[in-house]
Each structure stands twice: as structure tokens, then as C-alpha cells.
Amino acid sequence: MLKTMANLKFRVNGRMETVSAAPDTPLLYVLANDLALQGPRFGCGLAQCGSCSVLVNGVETRSCVTPVSSVEGKSITTLEGLPEWYAAQKKLAHAPELHPVQQAFVDEQAVQCGYCFNGMIIKASELLSKNPKPSEAEIRSAMNGHLCRCGTYPRVIKAIQRAANAMAEVAR
Amino acid sequence: MKRLRRRDFLKAGGALVIGFPLGSAVDGQERGNTAGPPDPKQVDTWLAIHADNTATVFIGFAELGQGNSTSLLQIAADELDLEMSQIKTVRLDTNVTPNQGGTYSSASIQRGGPQIRTASAEARLALLQMASKKLDAPADRLTVAKGVVSVKEDGKRSVTYGELVGGKLFKVPFTGSAPVKTPAEYKVVGTRVPRNDVPAKVRGKYVYMQHVRVAGMLHGRVVRPRGQSAYGAGAKVLELDESSIRGIPGARVVRRGDFVGVVAENEWDAVRAARELKVTWDSTPTLPGTAGLYEQMRASKTNDRVVTERGDVNAVLGSAPHVATQICRGPYQAHAPFGPNCALADVKADSALMMCSTQDVYGTRNSLSRLLGLAPEKVRVQYYEGSGTYGHSCYDDVAQAAALMSQLAGKPVRLQFMRWDEHGWDNYGPAHVGEVKAAADASGKIVAYEYHGWQHGWIGVETSAQLTGSAVAEFPAGAVMGVSALNCGGMYEIPNRRLISHMLPTKDYLKGGWLRSPLDLSFSFASEQAIDQLAYLAGIDPYDFRQRNITDARWRGVLDAAAHAAKWTPRRAGASRTDAKVVRGRGIGVGTHLASYGAAVAEIEINRETGHVVAKHLYGAIDAGQVVNPEFVENQISGQLVQTASRMFKEEVTFSKTNVTSVDWKSYPILRFEESPEVTAVVVQHLDQRSTGAGEEVMAAAAGAIANAFFDATGVRMSEYPFTPARVLAALKAG
Numbered sequence: 001m002l003k004t005m006a007n008l009k010f011r012v013n014g015r016m017e018t019v020s021a022a023p024d025t026p027l028l029y030v031l032a033n034d035l036a037l038q039g040p041r042f043g044c045g046l047a048q049c050g051s052c053s054v055l056v057n058g059v060e061t062r063s064c065v066t067p068v069s070s071v072e073g074k075s076i077t078t079l080e081g082l083p084e085w086y087a088a089q090k091k092l093a094h095a096p097e098l099h100p101v102q103q104a105f106v107d108e109q110a111v112q113c114g115y116c117f118n119g120m121i122i123k124a125s126e127l128l129s130k131n132p133k134p135s136e137a138e139i140r141s142a143m144n145g146h147l148c149r150c151g152t153y154p155r156v157i158k159a160i161q162r163a164a165n166a167m168a169e170v171a172r
Numbered sequence: 173m174k175r176l177r178r179r180d181f182l183k184a185g186g187a188l189v190i191g192f193p194l195g196s197a198v199d200g201q202e203r204g205n206t207a208g209p210p211d212p213k214q215v216d217t218w219l220a221i222h223a224d225n226t227a228t229v230f231i232g233f234a235e236l237g238q239g240n241s242t243s244l245l246q247i248a249a250d251e252l253d254l255e256m257s258q259i260k261t262v263r264l265d266t267n268v269t270p271n272q273g274g275t276y277s278s279a280s281i282q283r284g285g286p287q288i289r290t291a292s293a294e295a296r297l298a299l300l301q302m303a304s305k306k307l308d309a310p311a312d313r314l315t316v317a318k319g320v321v322s323v324k325e326d327g328k329r330s331v332t333y334g335e336l337v338g339g340k341l342f343k344v345p346f347t348g349s350a351p352v353k354t355p356a357e358y359k360v361v362g363t364r365v366p367r368n369d370v371p372a373k374v375r376g377k378y379v380y381m382q383h384v385r386v387a388g389m390l391h392g393r394v395v396r397p398r399g400q401s402a403y404g405a406g407a408k409v410l411e412l413d414e415s416s417i418r419g420i421p422g423a424r425v426v427r428r429g430d431f432v433g434v435v436a437e438n439e440w441d442a443v444r445a446a447r448e449l450k451v452t453w454d455s456t457p458t459l460p461g462t463a464g465l466y467e468q469m470r471a472s473k474t475n476d477r478v479v480t481e482r483g484d485v486n487a488v489l490g491s492a493p494h495v496a497t498q499i500c501r502g503p504y505q506a507h508a509p510f511g512p513n514c515a516l517a518d519v520k521a522d523s524a525l526m527m528c529s530t531q532d533v534y535g536t537r538n539s540l541s542r543l544l545g546l547a548p549e550k551v552r553v554q555y556y557e558g559s560g561t562y563g564h565s566c567y568d569d570v571a572q573a574a575a576l577m578s579q580l581a582g583k584p585v586r587l588q589f590m591r592w593d594e595h596g597w598d599n600y601g602p603a604h605v606g607e608v609k610a611a612a613d614a615s616g617k618i619v620a621y622e623y624h625g626w627q628h629g630w631i632g633v634e635t636s637a638q639l640t641g642s643a644v645a646e647f648p649a650g651a652v653m654g655v656s657a658l659n660c661g662g663m664y665e666i667p668n669r670r671l672i673s674h675m676l677p678t679k680d681y682l683k684g685g686w687l688r689s690p691l692d693l694s695f696s697f698a699s700e701q702a703i704d705q706l707a708y709l710a711g712i713d714p715y716d717f718r719q720r721n722i723t724d725a726r727w728r729g730v731l732d733a734a735a736h737a738a739k740w741t742p743r744r745a746g747a748s749r750t751d752a753k754v755v756r757g758r759g760i761g762v763g764t765h766l767a768s769y770g771a772a773v774a775e776i777e778i779n780r781e782t783g784h785v786v787a788k789h790l791y792g793a794i795d796a797g798q799v800v801n802p803e804f805v806e807n808q809i810s811g812q813l814v815q816t817a818s819r820m821f822k823e824e825v826t827f828s829k830t831n832v833t834s835v836d837w838k839s840y841p842i843l844r845f846e847e848s849p850e851v852t853a854v855v856v857q858h859l860d861q862r863s864t865g866a867g868e869e870v871m872a873a874a875a876g877a878i879a880n881a882f883f884d885a886t887g888v889r890m891s892e893y894p895f896t897p898a899r900v901l902a903a904l905k906a907g
Contacts, residue, residue, distance in 0.1 A: 041380065042588060045443075045591055048837040049837055051510060078376065079375070102374040105374045106370055109367060112811055113558075113560035115509075115510045115558070116559070140845040144846045146845070147510065149509065149559065150510075151818070152807075153845050157848075
């Protein structure tokens with residue numbers, strides 16, 4: 001058992017971490033158990049729902065099926081690290097309290113149980129980092145791999161539109 | 173950024189690793205050390221005032237994402253003359269919070285609101301009496317704002333709640349006799365206060381059940397067949413080969429009878445061990461298979477009950493000029509919480525601590541007490557929100573399983589159900605066959621109505637207990653398990669009406685449980701289509717037809733609200749039909765769950781070549797009496813509309829003759845972003861009326877509206893849902 005353990009290094013929310021884990025351990029379990037992060041969370045373990053999403057080098061990734069060994073040397077951003085990630089992207093002197101997407105989800109009161117909102121916010125942040133002014137169809141398409149059981153889709157779409165507008169204001 | 177790592181927490185001691193300590197909320201009062209429920213006849217049970225002039229209200233209802241942990245505080249804030257920033261609550265805990273019954277039937281505000289309101293009023297009265305002495309002024313000369321009591325016309329003479337009683341007990345009986353405010357005096361009730369839980373939820377700071385860890389715990393997984401058999405059959409182990417997980421030294425098997433699990437210090441070891449443990453299960457066929465379900469339901473021996481019998485139904489059905497018949501075949505549907513249920517148990521020889529996402533901490537305490545052979549007061553249950561559950565998902569089963577595993581392992585066990593455990597072993601919303609016959613006279617008045625419904629009830633013993641050897645039992649029969657007198661024509665004036673419930677034996681079918689608005693979608697699918705047919709036969713616009721047959725002012729009000737929101741223009745159903753490839757239709761429906769009034773309009777689109785159906789815009793209106801927070805109820809309506817579209821178009825539990833086969837999001841698809849409708853939510857506010865439920869009541873109406881929109885677009889009546897492309901194409905072909 002111990003023979004299969006490896007010391008792995010990667011960056012999480014800007015900080016270098018070293019963890020000892022079996023290389024095939026899904027990243028999700030390492031983030032949740034070893035690093036006590038609460039953003040990525042278990043939903044299906046099958047990459048079907050999006051509740052475990054994180055950004056790996058800025059790309060939305062399902063941590064439940066991503067072996068921890070595959071992220072060695074990479075930079076992971078979780079929900080907790082989104083404000084700093086945004087500040088770095090936009091070259092802001094200070095990280096805001098919340099990423100504009102997080103703020104928009106509060107402003108739209110989009111949440112019900114909120115369990116899916118880790119993935120929703122991660123995916124929407126990735127989308128807006130690539131496409132600052134998506135159409136409604138582009139939002140629906142980008143978000144289509146993220147499920148919500150409470151039925152918050154209409155408010156999530158509005159929140160993403162609101163965030164896009166807010167980010168455009170900052171850019172101006 | 174300094175962040176404590178989980179392993180540092182673990183080293184810090186045996187306490188709860190994350191979450192806030194309960195003691196801090198009550199300023200040194202001895203709460204949490206004795207078994208509850210605390211005495212409901214004491215004001216101190218319901219709230220505490222702290223020295224810093226803030227209050228904690230102890231609520232017995234679970235936050236499930238509906239916002240009740242904010243809206244119940246709105247009620248308390250008004251009665252106490254506090255601002256929302258001065259008032260908070262704590263998580264449910266059988267040692268701390270009062271027993272207000274389970275969080276069922278959308279009852280938080282309906283049943284819990286009056287208790288919180290009167291308890292807060294009683295506390296305010298006591299505070300005014302204390303202030304009167306302290307300020308040497310009669311109580312009727314005192315005024316309160318933000319928890320500061322002052323003498324009218326002499327604002328310098330004042331004292332805060334915190335100075336009067338902060339950190340001490342009231343020691344005042346809760347009599348329920350203190351006068352409560354009138355709606356005209358409300359400052360917070362009826363307003364759109366933002367939810368307390370949302371900021372933490374979008375930040376990743378909210379502690380869901382799935383996040384909870386304690387020192388020294390093991391990770392557990394259950395080992396069961398992928399997908400349940402008939403309830404009565406359970407799952408029988410024929411052979412179990414423990415050596416099959418020898419390659420995972422950190423993991424071991426825990427077993428009692430047919431209850432099998434694995435535990436390990438490392439979560440991934442537990443996941444792998446559950447996957448690799450070789451168990452041979454009895455695979456005797458016990459189910460009809462999806463294709464044979466409805467036939468078996470109609471052929472089974474049933475226990476029949478007359479729900480309603482009025483007038484001479486047979487004679488009028490036989491002679492009326494317009495007669496409609498409508499069938500509904502409604503499938504099993506799953507709760508399928510987005511995050512599978514999770515629980516953490518620490519069972520010792522003489523006590524047990526359970527952390528879980530139950531909707532009823534005291535109910536779960538009782539069932540664990542029976543399972544573990546401990547007195548109820550030796551079992552402490554703490555509530556942590558999981559993901560939305562919409563009724564009796566696996567939260568009790570996972571708690572029982574975690575308790576058994578902890579007892580067997582002799583350590584605390586955190587049990588996370590896997591996706592297939594939750595999907596495959598759910599207590600599904602039962603399937604339904606409905607047959608309705610309705611008649612109208614020449615003027616368009618409904619004169620007769622007959623409904624026959626076939627369904628089974630709910631389980632009375634959880635799977636974990638069953639697998640250890642407990643005999644299966646049915647949940648005690650209740651009104652919402654059979655044909656609904658409310659949704660089966662109850663909102664219309666019908667002189668001749670008969671409703672018959674045909675109950676099937678639960679043990680021969682899949683596990684049943686209450687799923688948001690139990691059976692109501694099926695009832696409305698049948699009933700509201702039959703009503704719509706009568707409107708069509710009488711040549712009357714379906715909204716107009718309903719207005720003619722409804723006299724109750726509140727039913728009429730909510731119907732008007734939905735029609736108005738949708739800018740409904742009168743015409744006969746089907747009058748705008750075209751032969752285009754993609755056709756559009758609109759439909760209207762009314763419905764409820766228990767006490768409120770719901771109405772909906774659906775605009776849907778059907779591709780007649782592919783059979784693909786999508787809801788473009790759904791409008792939902794609710795009259796739930798006094799709505800404490802219209803924003804939250806709008807969000808509930810919105811969710812109900814989207815979930816109804818999902819249930820009408822996508823969701824169906826499938827099974828072979830041996831097992832359920834829909835065990836993940838691929839085999840049990842739900843609605844996604846690309847097919848999500850636009851929604852319009854309307855709250856019909858009646859501040860002067862008693863509050864009734866608002867979490868379920870639009871779903872039945874929306875199901876009926878969607879079915880009626882399908883007819884409007886195609887001229888075809890659907891008799892089965894979900895409207896999968898294959899089913900739609902078959903129906904269109906049959907005409």
C-alpha cells in the first residue's frame with residue numbers, strides 16, 4: 001500500500017501544496033480531505049454533473065475523475081480562490097471580496113440548495129474569461145454539462161449576464 | 173493567505189472539524205448538554221437574547237434551500253422589533269432546537285410560522301414588562317426599535333434588550349396569549365429580504381453535510397446491487413468473498429446479515445473496496461420490468477377506498493351531451509438529490525451522535541433508537557443541509573447505514589452514498605395509473621366527474637434496517653398517498669363526483685416515498701386534460717371554461733393571475749394548429765398540493781419529425797395566503813416550473829425484471845440548460861390570510877398546462893409521460 005503512495009506537488013489557489021496520495025486518487029478526494037476545501041464537492045463521481053469542477057490552468061475540469069498525479073506541477077483554482085484568480089487575470093491591485101460571477105449569483109438570489117453552484121460558478125467564470133459577452137444561446141451551450149436539480153437555470157442565466165455586464169464595466 | 177489544513181484540525185482534538193460551535197450562539201446558557209426536545213412551553217426554548225442586543229431564534233425546520241432559515245426570522249424580527257442583522261438561528265439539533273415536526277408538506281411557514289410569531293410576541297411582552305420596571309414607566313408608554321426600548325416623548329430614557337436579559341434565561345412560560353402584530357404593523361414580513369445562506373454558499377464557506385469530518389473517523393461506502401429489486405425482496409447475499417479486497421489493506425468489510433459495507437481511513441480506499449468487493453447477490457426476478465408495469469398495476473389485487481361519492485355519477489355520465497375520458501400513465505420518478513446523501517455517525521455502547529441531512533431530526537432519532545437498541549434520549553441527531561432533496565430521498569437510509577457501520581467498526585464513520593446508491597435505492601415517487609371520465613352540459617357546466625387511481629404507498633422500513641433482518645412494513649396510510657380530492661376536480665363546482673383509490677401492495681413494487689407534490693403531477697395530467705377536453709367539446713376557450721366552473725374567489729384569483737401574466741387571449745384549443753415541422757401550443761391548468769392555490773400556463777414547442785418537445789415559457793402563480801418573502805416564493809415557483817418540465821419531458825425510473833437500471837444522470841436524464849424554459853413567477857399576496865405552503869403547489873398545475881399545450885399544438889392527447897421523442901412520435905402517428 002505505502003509503496004504506491006507518492007508525494008505530489010501542485011499549486012492550489014496560488015499556494016504550492018505537497019500531498020501524499022496514491023497516484024490514481026481522484027483530485028476531488030485530495031482537495032476535500034487533505035486540503036479541506038469546500039468548493040469542489042462529490043456529486044456523481046462520473047463527470048456527469050459538474051459539482052466537483054475546478055479550474056486546472058484556467059480550464060474547467062471534473063476533479064472527480066481526474067487522477068491527482070495528472071495535475072502535478074499544474075495550477076488549480078477552486079471556488080475559494082476565484083477572487084484572487086480574477087484579480088490576477090485582470091491585473092487588479094487587490095482581489096475583490098467576490099468574483100463578479102459570485103456577486104451576480106448573490107444579486108440574482110439565484111441559489112436554492114446551492115450544492116451545484118460550485119460547478120456553476122467555476123464554469124461561468126471560465127466562460128466569461130474566454131468570451132466576455134456571451135449570447136444567451138452561448139451561455140446555455142457552455143453551461144449545458146452542469147446540472148441543477150432545484151431548477152435554478154433561468155436565474156443562473158440571468159446571473160451570468162449580469163456578471164458579464166459588471167465585468168464590462170470594470171474593463172471600461 | 174493562511175489556511176488551516178484538515179489534518180491540523182484533526183490534530184486539534186476530537187471535536188467537530190468544521191462548522192460552528194452551538195454554545196457560542198447562546199452566551200453561556202447550558203444548551204446542548206441534555207437530550208431534547210426542549211420544553212415547548214418555555215419562551216427560552218424558542219429564543220435567546222444576548223448581551224450585545226442580538227437574538228438567536230431556535231427553529232425546528234430544516235433549511236433545504238427554500239429560505240426558511242431567513243423567512244422564519246423575518247417573522248421573529250417583526251414581533252421582536254429587531255432588524256434582520258440582529259437576529260440569527262442555529263442548525264437543528266435534538267439537544268438544542270424544539271420539535272416542530274418534520275420539514276414536510278411545505279409546512280415551515282404554515283405550521284412553524286405561528287409558533288415562532290407567538291413565541292417572539294411573548295418574549296417581547298416579557299421584555300416590555302422588565303423595561304417598564306427598569307425605566308419606571310408604564311408599558312403602554314414604551315416603544316421599541318432595533319431592540320432598544322424607550323419611553324415615548326422621552327427618548328433619553330431607554331434600555332436595550334441585551335441590558336434587560338442578555339445572556340440570561342427568560343424563565344417565562346410560553347402561553348401563546350401575547351398579542352401579535354397586525355399585518356399593517358409589519359416592517360419585514362412581506363418584504364424581499366435576501367437569504368442568509370446565499371453568501372456563504374457562493375463562497376464555498378457553507379458547511380454541507382458532505383463537508384463534515386470528525387477526528388478518528390473512517391470513510392464508509394455501502395455495497396449493494398446496482399439498483400433495487402421489489403421492496404419486499406430487499407437484497408440477499410449468496411456469497412461474499414472478503415479476499416477480493418485483500419489488495420486494499422486499508423479497507424475492511426463490515427456486515428450484518430445482508431447489510432454490507434466497507435470502511436477505510438482513506439476515502440479512495442473505501443471507494444475502490446466497495447467497487448472491488450466480490451458479492452454474489454440473489455437475482456431472482458421480482459419486478460414486472462418497465463414495459464410490464466402499468467399492466468401489472470391494473471391487474472393486481474387492490475385495496476379500494478372511496479375518497480368522494482356525491483350525487484348520481486353514473487346517470488349523469490350516461491346522459492350528458494359532452495363526455496370526455498382521459499388516461500394517465502405516470503412513471504416512477506426519483507428524488508435524485510444533486511449530491512448523494514451523506515451521514516456521519518459516532519455510535520458508542522451507550523450513546524450515538526448522528527450528523528445527517530434528515531428533514532426530521534426527531535423522527536430520525538426515533539428510527540435510530542430502534543435500530544441501535546438505544547433509548548431515544550441517548551441518540552443525538554444534528555442536521556446539516558445536503559443538496560436539495562424534494563422529499564424522502566435516501567437521507568434516512570444513509571443515516572441508518574452510517575450508524576450500523578459505526579457500530580460494527582467501533583469508530584465514527586462518514587458514509588457518502590455513491591451516485592448509483594442514491595439513484596438505485598431511492599424511495600421513488602410511485603407510478604400511477606389514472607382513469608377519468610367527466611361530463612359537461614350544453615352550456616359548458618361540468619356536471620359529472622369520476623376518477624379511478626391505481627398506486628402503491630410508501631415504505632415503512634428503510635433498506636439498511638431491512639437488510640439487517642427487519643421485516644418490511646408499509647408507511648401508515650395517509651391522505652396524500654391515494655387519490656387527491658383536491659387535485660381530482662376539487663377546485664370545480666361539480667354536483668356529481670366519485671373518486672376511488674385503488675391501493676397496490678407496496679412490497680411487490682419499487683420502494684415508494686413522498687416526492688415533491690406526491691402523485692399530483694399524475695392526477696393533474698389526467699384531470700386537467702379531461703377538463704380541457706370538455707372545454708374543447710363545448711367549443712369554449714379553456715381559461716374561460718375554467719372560470720365558468722370555478723366559484724371560489726381564491727382559485728379564480730390565482731387562475732386569473734397566471735392567465736394575465738401569460739397575456740392569454742381567448743380561443744378554442746387547437747384553433748391555431750399548423751402543419752409545420754415545429755409547432756407551438758399553449759395550455760392552462762390549475763392544481764395544488766395540500767392547502768395553497770396554484771395555476772400555470774405553458775407554451776411549448778414540438779418537433780413533429782423528431783418528437784422532441786421543449787417548454788419555451790412557463791408561467792406559474794400561487795396564492796399561499798400571507799407570503800412572508802415574495803422573492804423566495806418566486807424562486808420556489810421558478811424551481812417548480814423547471815422541475816415539472818423535467819419530470820414531464822425527461823424523467824422515468826427504468827427497471828428490468830430484477831433491478832432498477834436508471835442509476836446515474838445518463839440513464840436517468842433530467843432537464844438541462846439548453847432546454848430550460850423561460851419562467852414567469854407570480855405571487856398572489858394576501859397578507860391578511862393565514863400562510864400556507866409554497867414549495868409544491870404549482871407543479872400539478874404546470875403538469876396539466878403542459879399536457880394541454882401539447883394538444884393545442886398537435887390535436888393529440890398524451891396518455892403517458894415523460895414525453896420522450898419515441899413516445900411523442902408514437903402518439904402523433906396514432907393520432
